[in-house]
Amino acid sequence: MGSLKALTLAGGVALAASTVAARAADLLPPPPPPEAPIAAPVEFSGWYLRGDVGVGVSVDRPKLRTSPDPLGLSPNGCDAANNCTVGTYTGYGFHQPGITQPAFVGAGVGYQINNWLRADATIEWRSGGHLSAVDSLTETGVYTPNGGAGQPYTRTVRNFYKGNVSSIVAMVNGYVDLGTFWGITPYVGVGLGVAHNRLTGLTDNGFVYTTTGAGVTGSPTGGYFLDGRKTNFAWALMAGLGYSVSQNLKLELGYRYMNLGKVTSGASRCFGAVGFSACDFKISSNRVDSHDVRLGMRWMLGGAEAAPPPPVFQAPALVRKY
16 A cells, blocks of 8 residues: 555656646747947037137248339439439348247137038137348449539448237138047148238338448438238148047147238338338238147037947747647
């Protein structure tokens, strides 16, 4: 009797085990763990505002000239007292012309096309540049006083010029960002536009020495120039580094070569014109350029486009067999 009970119990355990195994075989395997989402590259696009400050260094000396050219004039003539001069100008030129460093501030609006390309339009005020130069003119000839004998002479004129140079510059700029490395984005760019240049407060302080057989005489001379304005084509080449302070704020430290075109004074007004038949000259330069160091800020108005959400794993429905 005991053997029969044991056999029955063993058969029940085996039947239960086989039933559990069969049901376990009907279940699907557990789903695999979801993969970590891969972050999509952040694409910045949209409008931005920018502001810049900096200082320029005029490495190349301005090429100054006087118009009309004194060498094309003649000192020949007689005054009201019948004192006559017959001579020629034998040399004229500028010495050590220069423009000191201007400071500038600018603002603009731009558009970030993608992570690589952007463009903006800016307007900039440049001031604080001071023009300085010295010129010299040599004259030789014969001076004949009324009723007297002709006297050979040599006359030398020196003029010291000082004035102020300022500009308003409007530019359209394009940039290529060259990728981001350790949070730093190098870039290059080019700009085209117009510059309205002004030469104001230009003064002329000088002296004149005349050498004759009777000795050397000298006297001061000078004057001032009316303010001059010139609007012309301008262009720039740029390179620098950008840094993202936040998603919306970018800082830039850059170099820029800017060619501002021409600058000119108004007509001169002399206190005592010596040797000239008239006093109506202008001082100008065919090229004004600057090597700029610029600190800029860009504020993104839109921000970054949202990256797509990570994929969600959906387990298939459980199917049971009965």
